[in-house]
Amino acid sequence: MKAVLSLLLFAFFSSGFSQSFVVTNTTVFDGEKVIENTSVLVENGTIIKIANDIQVKTQQIDGTGKFLMPSLTNSHVHAWSALALSEAAQAGVLHLLDMHGMEQYQATMAQLNDSTQYANYFYAGAAATAPEGHGTQFGFEVPTLTTPEEAPGFVNDRLAAGAHYLKIIVEPWKNTLSNETVAALIDAAHEKEIPAVVHISKATDASYVLSENADGLVHIWWDQPMAASQLKQLAEEKDFFIIPTLLTSVKLLGSIRKNATEEMKLLSDEAIFAEVKKAYDAGIPILVGTDPPNAQINYGTDLYEEMKLIAEAGVPVLDVLKGATSLPAKEFRLGKTGSIQPGYRADLLLLEKNPLEDITHINSIEKIWKHGKEVSLSNNN
Ligand SMILES: [Zn+2]
Known part of the structure; x- marks a missing residue:
């Protein structure tokens, strides 16, 4: 019963609050250019840092072989x-x-x-x-x-x-x-x-x-x-x-x-x-x-x-x-979105395949974050 309760609480917290996480060792399109082998840190819905060596105790998402880009x-x-x-x-x-x-x-x-x-x-x-x-x-x-x-x-x-x-x-x-x-x-x-x-x-x-x-x-x-x-x-x-x-x-x-x-x-x-x-x-x-x-x-x-x-x-x-x-x-002056830069909203896509190699790879979306919160995908879990 206790386990069920803590699971429920976890579910509540994970949907109610922005997650902090780092996507590691991935290829990034930042809205302008491509950066290979880098990591992106997100805290409370905001992109904090793009660097190849980010040492923080937070959820790690392995981006090896994947492609991170703005939504x-x-x-x-x-x-x-x-x-x-x-x-x-x-x-x-x-x-x-x-x-x-x-x-x-x-x-x-x-x-x-x-x-x-x-x-x-x-x-x-x-x-x-x-x-x-x-x-x-x-x-x-x-x-x-x-x-x-x-x-x-x-x-x-x-x-x-x-x-x-x-x-x-x-x-x-x-x-x-x-x-x-x-x-x-x-x-x-x-x-x-x-x-x-x-x-x-x-x-x-x-x-x-x-x-x-x-x-x-x-x-x-x-x-x-x-x-x-x-x-x-x-x-x-x-x-x-x-x-x-x-x-x-x-x-x-x-x-x-x-x-x-x-x-x-x-x-x-x-x-x-x-x-x-x-x-x-x-x-x-x-x-x-x-x-x-x-x-x-x-x-x-x-x-x-x-x-x-x-x-x-x-x-x-x-x-x-x-x-x-x-x-x-x-x-259209939408504010700080559409780019992966420090201070921008974490509106992000993690793709399994690189769309720069083939534009149709844009359909290989594995994860979507809106303002740092993961969108739950109805047909992909
Ligand atoms: Zn129209």
Whole structure:
């Protein structure tokens, strides 16, 4: 009976408090680079030290032959319930960035950020769109705007709902915001010191919003190639990133292409991949996002598919890993996560195989820690 009680107490303590541990003799991707044969010490949820000789009396986890890296971020989702957050956490995706949804649900889901079994959740609130524009067709009420003068009030409303960044929709296949309104929204977001990211589908809209200082594109354009020289110039003059959502385009554009009229011309998958490579070569950060639940994409393991597609497009695997870890943390100002550095949150993955040798090894996750606490894996114990 005593033994049972102490076991129960142990279970209570191990789930209730952050663990201290050291992962020894492992290969580390720290969010920037690879460090061979090193150890990482975690105390009370925080990374304390990365060194090859750590002498502390704490739980030792043998990392020999394994690979330790920051947890993953999906930079483009639409989450409708806490199930999305738990599905993500099970796949090592510990940050979800929502790009348009119902603000009352979003605020409730963000309350799970301290719970180990759920991904951290950040959101744009409702995206900025025109009356009857893209984003208004899902059956829930969406605030819209029509003039540049409304932009500061729109941004204030999103901030009041807990938004971390602004999402703007420019989709001319439906009613859409005027160029002036888009520019005013970007300025209003910057006035409040939050990033402004934009849904575009056309190359000309992409270059317009980037020239107006948008911080990022949440898809790559689909209609025509952008000249490499123009991309290079934009990359030199402006500071922005792209979340290409290749899995979404591969899954969705096939059927759209079949029904497309002449003026709705769409690039082939190969041509879209070539745009991503061109953007990477121009020095633009490429972030990883999948736009679930569009095209029945899930919130967890499908992020691995996106990483694979970005690598297939020609982005080196090390940069694909950055695009799912340190880059979103920096670009979306998520705080001290996404890197293995002293003082950072211990949001970590221990993999059995090295994904730098083969990107598909990202699915070999053995352990996941959220803020130093181990996520219990439902299908892997
Ligand atoms: Zn989306």
